[in-house]
Amino acid sequence: xxxxxxxxxxxxxxxxxxATFSAKREAVRVDVLVTDRAKVVTGxxxxxxxxxxxxxxxxxxxxxxxxxxxxxxxxxxxxxxVSGERLKHLQTAGHxxxxxxxxxxxxxxxxxxxxxxxxxxxxxxTTRVRQALTxxxxxxxxxxxxxxxxxxxxxxxxxGRNLLLVFSDGLDTASWLRxxxxxxxxxxxxxxxxxxxxxxxxxxxxxxxxxxxxxxxTLKIESTRDLSAAFLKILDEFRQRYLISYSPxxxxxxxxxxxxxxxxxxxxxxxxxxGYQAGT
Amino acid sequence: MLHADIAVGIKPGTGLPNRPGPGGLTLFMNDGQxxxxxxxxxxxxxxxxxxxxxxxxxxxxxxxxxPDPVADDFVRRWYIAGAAYMMRxxxxxxxxxxxxxxxxxxxxxxxxxxxxxxxxFAGVRTQSVMRLLKARRDVSFGVKDEGAExxxxxxLYKRALDRNPKFVEAxxxxxxxxxxxxxxxxxxxxxxxxxxxxxxxxxxxxxLFLGGEFEAQGNGAExxxxxxxxxxxxxxxQSPLFGLSRLADQAGDGAAAREAVAxxxxxxxxxxxxxxxxxxxxxxxxxxxxxxxxxIRRGF
Numbered sequence: 001x002x003x004x005x006x007x008x009x010x011x012x013x014x015x016x017x018x019a020t021f022s023a024k025r026e027a028v029r030v031d032v033l034v035t036d037r038a039k040v041v042t043g044x045x046x047x048x049x050x051x052x053x054x055x056x057x058x059x060x061x062x063x064x065x066x067x068x069x070x071x072x073x074x075x076x077x078x079x080x081x082v083s084g085e086r087l088k089h090l091q092t093a094g095h096x097x098x099x100x101x102x103x104x105x106x107x108x109x110x111x112x113x114x115x116x117x118x119x120x121x122x123x124x125x126t127t128r129v130r131q132a133l134t135x136x137x138x139x140x141x142x143x144x145x146x147x148x149x150x151x152x153x154x155x156x157x158x159x160g161r162n163l164l165l166v167f168s169d170g171l172d173t174a175s176w177l178r179x180x181x182x183x184x185x186x187x188x189x190x191x192x193x194x195x196x197x198x199x200x201x202x203x204x205x206x207x208x209x210x211x212x213x214x215x216x217x218t219l220k221i222e223s224t225r226d227l228s229a230a231f232l233k234i235l236d237e238f239r240q241r242y243l244i245s246y247s248p249x250x251x252x253x254x255x256x257x258x259x260x261x262x263x264x265x266x267x268x269x270x271x272x273x274x275g276y277q278a279g280t
Numbered sequence: 281m282l283h284a285d286i287a288v289g290i291k292p293g294t295g296l297p298n299r300p301g302p303g304g305l306t307l308f309m310n311d312g313q314x315x316x317x318x319x320x321x322x323x324x325x326x327x328x329x330x331x332x333x334x335x336x337x338x339x340x341x342x343x344x345x346x347p348d349p350v351a352d353d354f355v356r357r358w359y360i361a362g363a364a365y366m367m368r369x370x371x372x373x374x375x376x377x378x379x380x381x382x383x384x385x386x387x388x389x390x391x392x393x394x395x396x397x398x399x400x401f402a403g404v405r406t407q408s409v410m411r412l413l414k415a416r417r418d419v420s421f422g423v424k425d426e427g428a429e430x431x432x433x434x435x436l437y438k439r440a441l442d443r444n445p446k447f448v449e450a451x452x453x454x455x456x457x458x459x460x461x462x463x464x465x466x467x468x469x470x471x472x473x474x475x476x477x478x479x480x481x482x483x484x485x486x487x488l489f490l491g492g493e494f495e496a497q498g499n500g501a502e503x504x505x506x507x508x509x510x511x512x513x514x515x516x517x518q519s520p521l522f523g524l525s526r527l528a529d530q531a532g533d534g535a536a537a538r539e540a541v542a543x544x545x546x547x548x549x550x551x552x553x554x555x556x557x558x559x560x561x562x563x564x565x566x567x568x569x570x571x572x573x574x575x576i577r578r579g580f
Contacts, residue, residue, distance in 0.1 A: 118545040176519035
C-alpha cells in the first residue's frame with residue numbers, strides 16, 4: 001500500500017539556473033505481507049526491511065504492525081445472478097467479516113449491479129453496514145469496473161489503513177470505464193484490494209490485475225458457500241501486514257515508481273504493491 | 281436469448297429443400313452467463329416460410345405466378361419490425377437477419393438492425409457465453425469472435441450509410457464500433473457528425489462516446505467537454521460522471537475526481553428514479569418498435 005498524503009515538509013534549494021525551487025517531500029507508505037511457507041512472519045522491525053524505490057535504496061522511517069485501525073470497504077456485486085442462495089451466502093459472509101472488526105475499525109458498503117450505490121459510507125457503526133447489507137436486492141447487469149473505481153475513490157487519506165474487498169460472481173457487462181484506466185487510477189490510491197471471484201472457468205482479469213497491482217490477492221471460490229471463509233481469511237491476512245513508511249530520496253518526484261521490498265537475510269515471501277504513481 | 285436452427289437431414293434427390301425445420305435451440309443467457317439450452321419451435325421461422333411464398337396480389341392466377349416476396353413492401357416492413365423486436369427483447373434469431381438481407385440487401389433500416397445485432401454479439405454479454413458454451417458440437421448460433429463481429433457490424437453500418445447518408449444514428453453507432461476497433465480518428469469523425477441530431481438520447485450517446493474517444497487520444501480537455509455535455513443532457517446518468525472523475529484523476533486532481541464520484545453516489549437509488557441510457561444501449565436502437573409493430577398489425 002502506498003500513500004502520498006502526508007506532507008513532511010518542503011525543501012528550498014539553490015539552483016545554478018534558477019533562484020530557488022520548492023518541492024514537496026511526501027511520505028510513502030507501503031503495506032507489506034511477509035510469509036514463510038504460507039505462515040505469516042511477525043516481529044519484524046524497520047531494520048529488517050529493505051525498500052527500493054525505482055531501484056534506489058530508501059531509509060525506512062517507521063514500521064507499524066497491527067497498530068493502525070482499518071478502513072474496510074466492501075464492494076459487492078448485487079447483479080441479478082447474485083440472487084437466492086448466493087445472496088444469502090454473501091450476506092452471511094459480510095456479516096461474519098463485520099463481526100470480526102475491532103472497536104476502532106471502520107467499514108463501508110458499496111454495491112454494484114449496472115448502477116453503483118453507496119449503501120453506507122465509512123462508519124464505525126458496524127450495525128448500520130450490517131443492516132445495509134441485509135437490505136440489498138439483486139438486480140440487473142454487472143458494472144464491476146465502475147463499482148470498483150467508485151470504491152477506490154472512497155478511500156480517505158487520513159492515515160488509516162484502507163482495505164477494499166471486492167466480490168463478484170460475473171464478468172463486467174455494464175461498466176462505462178475501461179479496466180486499464182481504472183488500473184491506472186489504482187496506482188495513485190493507497191487501497192490494498194482483495195478480490196473474491198465466484199465466476200468459475202472464466203475469471204475476471206481486471207480483478208486479478210488490480211489485486212496484484214495493489215499488493216492484495218484474488219481468491220477464487222468454487223461456491224458462494226465458501227465466501228465466509230474467504231472473507232475472514234482476507235481480513236486476518238490484512239491485519240497481519242506491516243505498514244512501512246519512508247520519505248523518498250534520490251528519485252524523481254513524478255511518474256511511476258517501481259517498488260521492491262525485501263526482508264534482509266531471510267528467505268521469505270514478501271507481498272506488496274508493485275509501485276505507485278506520483279504526480280500526473 | 282439466441283436461436284440456432286437445427287438442420288433436418290433429408291436424403292439427396294428427394295426434391296425437398298434441405299432447410300432447417302421450425303424447430304431450433306434457444307440459448308438463454310443473463311449477465312454474461314449461460315442459463316440454459318432448450319428445444320423450441322420458432323414462430324419466426326414459420327413466418328419467414330410463409331412470406332417466402334408471397335406472390336403479387338394483382339396476379340390473376342396467383343398460384344401459377346412465382347413467389348416474389350421482395351416485391352411486397354409488407355414483407356420488407358415485417359423483417360424490419362421483427363429485427364427491431366428481437367433486439368428489443370434480446371431474443372435474437374440470426375436467421376431472421378440473414379434472410380432479411382438476402383431479400384432486401386439495400387434496405388438501410390434492415391442493414392442498421394443487422395449491424396446492431398453484430399455489435400451486440402461482439403459485446404461481453406454474448407462473447408463470454410460463447411467462449412464457455414455448453415452445447416452439442418454440431419450446434420452453431422452463428423456468433424463469431426469479438427473482432428469478426430465488430431468487422432461485420434462496421435461493414436453493415438457503412439452499407440446503411442451508403443444507402444442513407446443522413447442516417448445519423450447509424451453514424452453514431454459506426455463511430456462507437458470504430459472506437460472499439462481502435463480506430464479513434466475515424467471514430468471521432470463519425471461521432472462529431474452525430475452531434476447534429478436533435479434527439480437528446482442520440483446526442484447523449486454521441487457525446488459519451490466522443491468523451492471516450494478523446495480520452496483514448498489523450499485529449500483531456502475535449503474529453504471533459506464531451507462528458508460534461510452528456511452529463512447535462514442526462515443529469516441522472518452515472519457514466520459521464522465516471523468519465524469526468526477518471527479524467528480529473530489522471531490529471532492529478534484527486535479532489536475533483538472524488539467530487540465527480542460523490543455526484544454518482546448521490547444519485548437516487550432506484551432504477552426508475554435514475555436513468556443512464558448507456559445501460560440500455562444494446563436495445564435503444566429499437567425504441568420505436570411499437571410503432572413498427574403497429575404498422576404491421578394494420579395490415580391484418
